[in-house]
Amino acid sequence: MTTLLHWLPLLGVLVVVAGFALRFNPVPVVVVAGIVSGLAAGKSIGEILALIGNSFVSERALLLFVLTLPAIGVLERAGLREHVTNWIARLRGLTLSRLLMVYLAIRQILAMLGLYDVAGHAQTVRPLLAPMAEGAAEKRGSPLNTQERNDVRAFCAATDNIGRFFGEDVFIALGAVLLIQGFYSQHGIELEPLQIALWALPTAIAAFMIHAIRTVLFARRIAGNAPNSATPALRPDDAGKSESC
Amino acid sequence: MLKIEQAYWLIALFLAGAAWLNLRERRWSHAGFWLVLAVLTAGGKYVLDATAAHHHLPAQLAGVGVIALAVLSPRMKRGQLVERDVSAREADAKRLGHRLFGPAVLIPLVTLLVALFGGYVVIGGVRVFDPVRMTLTGLALACVIALIAALWVTRTKPAAGLAEGRRLLDTLGWAALLPLTLAALGGVFAATGVGAAVSDLVRMMIPVNSALACVIAYGLGMVLFTVIMGNAFAAFPVLTAGVGLPLLIHLHGANPAILGSLGMLTGYCGTLFTPMAANFNIVPVALLELPNQNDVIRAQWKTGAMLLVVNLALMYFLTFRF
Numbered sequence: 001m002t003t004l005l006h007w008l009p010l011l012g013v014l015v016v017v018a019g020f021a022l023r024f025n026p027v028p029v030v031v032v033a034g035i036v037s038g039l040a041a042g043k044s045i046g047e048i049l050a051l052i053g054n055s056f057v058s059e060r061a062l063l064l065f066v067l068t069l070p071a072i073g074v075l076e077r078a079g080l081r082e083h084v085t086n087w088i089a090r091l092r093g094l095t096l097s098r099l100l101m102v103y104l105a106i107r108q109i110l111a112m113l114g115l116y117d118v119a120g121h122a123q124t125v126r127p128l129l130a131p132m133a134e135g136a137a138e139k140r141g142s143p144l145n146t147q148e149r150n151d152v153r154a155f156c157a158a159t160d161n162i163g164r165f166f167g168e169d170v171f172i173a174l175g176a177v178l179l180i181q182g183f184y185s186q187h188g189i190e191l192e193p194l195q196i197a198l199w200a201l202p203t204a205i206a207a208f209m210i211h212a213i214r215t216v217l218f219a220r221r222i223a224g225n226a227p228n229s230a231t232p233a234l235r236p237d238d239a240g241k242s243e244s245c
Numbered sequence: 246m247l248k249i250e251q252a253y254w255l256i257a258l259f260l261a262g263a264a265w266l267n268l269r270e271r272r273w274s275h276a277g278f279w280l281v282l283a284v285l286t287a288g289g290k291y292v293l294d295a296t297a298a299h300h301h302l303p304a305q306l307a308g309v310g311v312i313a314l315a316v317l318s319p320r321m322k323r324g325q326l327v328e329r330d331v332s333a334r335e336a337d338a339k340r341l342g343h344r345l346f347g348p349a350v351l352i353p354l355v356t357l358l359v360a361l362f363g364g365y366v367v368i369g370g371v372r373v374f375d376p377v378r379m380t381l382t383g384l385a386l387a388c389v390i391a392l393i394a395a396l397w398v399t400r401t402k403p404a405a406g407l408a409e410g411r412r413l414l415d416t417l418g419w420a421a422l423l424p425l426t427l428a429a430l431g432g433v434f435a436a437t438g439v440g441a442a443v444s445d446l447v448r449m450m451i452p453v454n455s456a457l458a459c460v461i462a463y464g465l466g467m468v469l470f471t472v473i474m475g476n477a478f479a480a481f482p483v484l485t486a487g488v489g490l491p492l493l494i495h496l497h498g499a500n501p502a503i504l505g506s507l508g509m510l511t512g513y514c515g516t517l518f519t520p521m522a523a524n525f526n527i528v529p530v531a532l533l534e535l536p537n538q539n540d541v542i543r544a545q546w547k548t549g550a551m552l553l554v555v556n557l558a559l560m561y562f563l564t565f566r567f
Contacts, residue, residue, distance in 0.1 A: 010442045034433040046301065052307075053309075057288070062425040068388050080345045083338040121532050126529075154543065161541070183481065
């Protein structure tokens, strides 16, 4: 019986996993998980309510990021998103590998500044990056076949994801850093948000290097696939050939 | 003196303003959601002080408020919010160019300056920044400065700050609350013995005396849970309460900052593998008209796998050394 009681609170974990996996709205899922693990631990309703209330308000620092929204909103009202779009459009003319690498770097740096929603699949990949990448790939001298076109598009989306994920963790106002800090402070460990953000830098750099190398290999493969790849002047990854903006 | 408590009041004020704008437009669920959140944010100190004095009613009421948020959140439908005309935005973008980045850069810059030098700022023998959570106080100050700079650079009226902030807040909707609720769940898990149960489960599966085995269990656990749930944030409290804290930090003396940061980033590698992270991996498949649901995952999983190995190595070599 005691062993059963020891394992019972795991039901809370089960609720979280099942709730997210079944795509329920995450906020009620998390609250229900809290109630379930409280009941499983044999607490009364009053104790559970107080536990949830106290845990919640002691984490209110995680709402600090909402204070960034008025400033970013005002900038968006004055065309921040349009400016980013125009800026990326100016990369037209780069080779495929350079285009993707520069985009990756821009995406990472913007995310590090907290501007992770000015670019994205709907904002920049579909309207800009994907068509530009297709155009750059076709500079090899022959049009892309369907399979290659899909590969280029998918690689663009992948590049956007990787740039965003491994940039945003360096921005201290982001949920990730504050979540880590808040979690530890619930367990009596007080950390500086700056430390947490700083230790994300090695991974950010590694992510850029790994994906940049894969980008070069990918561009080489696409260039080499051209039926008339005997025309060496059109290899996209030839150094020094890119027309700059 | 600038304190974190003032930042909480500022948040509450902004949330209440957003609630008011929604109320005027009869968007009841949004209005109620932001209003309850504003009250919880402003009243947080009162609740915690009361609990410390063994008065449990305020905390219980806060618990009821959290349940109200959970009830309201599925009702927050995304409506179309009015935005400024796109041609006007284009014209401004052309005119202002890179100057638009200036105010945005101020947010991390001012925060960093306060974090590094805030302790030395003294006026009339009084410290300007309260040392408790000074970085976060700096962040709030940075946001205010950035807003003023944004209004100035773009020659916008201050009222637009609330209207535009509210537009972004409503676009986020309940997602704005997700990190907070998950961090709070970490506290509930700790108080109800979930962490202990998970770590006992892990003890049965791996040789916990080996630091390497614990690092691998933590990292791969983050990946596995992220793949199942589609969200590294959700995996973090479960794995860190169950493996990170008891086994790596308490048993093997790991550095919590490094472990937390790299643990989260290891979870992000898992996000690259899973169709459950629909916003990142499935939505672009539709947007780019790709034939196979997993095309984006196929393009990125190798980067994710290599980065996973790098992260595990960084964790093993850094977290016990600093």
